[in-house]
Amino acid sequence: MSELINAYLTFSVGSNTFGVHVGKVVEILEYVKPKSVPESLPYITGVIDHRENIVPVIDTGLKFNVGTIDVTPQTCIVVLEIDKPDNSGKLIIGAMVDAVSDVFESDNEKIKTIENDFKPGYISATYKTDENLVMILNAEQVFNDKDIIALDELKSSIEAE
Template identity: 45%
Template sequence: MSNTSSTYLAFKISDHLFGVNVDRVMEISEYRAPKPIPESPSYVLGVVEFREHVVPQIDTAQKFNMPPIDITAMTCMVVLELQNLDLAKKFRVAILVDSVSDVFEATEDNTVPFTDDFHPQYLTASYKTNHGMVMILDADKVFSIKDVIALDKLVRS
């Protein structure tokens, strides 16, 4: 039995609940319209300013192959600081989510790992809450090396 626990931010995209480790979360804020960037991937809506930096704004639903997020009064931007280990590069993104629901603690004992043949590599486990099943993300694996290079190029241009 493992006593190691981690704290996660739970958020909703469409009818799905996801959780990301709070260590990756820099800020949660209300939606801000991005400045569009020509020739960017469909899931990149543009860029926004964050603490004197320019970060790409990601339609998380499109990134996860779901219909685009409808912007409502509940739509939030969650700014994440991620790391691509293959490139030894840290980068920031502002992901759009339909809403933020809560913060929860989970241990290996109360999560159920996904089997290797069933899920994208960025989904690690599921956790049952009062609001439903939360799919826990390994946020560092959401963006491939190709994605990170493209995002870096967009921000620099």
């Protein structure tokens, strides 16, 4: 029986390269300026209307503490679907990134798991390419419970308008 192959979408944020399992990726959108939302979390740039759904957009540079994303022709919004921590469903979010790189597949032996005490906890593993080190994200760990509640309430309040 062969090992299960995992596929990851890679993207850049500042000088860092991150990867997220393709099972979490809904779509990659060309950058559109989000509608701003007053008094939201500092890393939320606003919301977009995606397939008749309100989607909060986060600045991954601010969220990952590497500086604000500067909008360029390569800037994209990666639409992700993450599980809510209370198992009450899914939350769709948009992650603004400097650029999408590619998709790579790897067997589990080439992906190096990071110990649980590593901070930030949302980086679960690494993968070394010829060019750089890819930090593999655990999409469900990027946001804490309080963040998920705030993002969900933001989405709900705008949809109710």
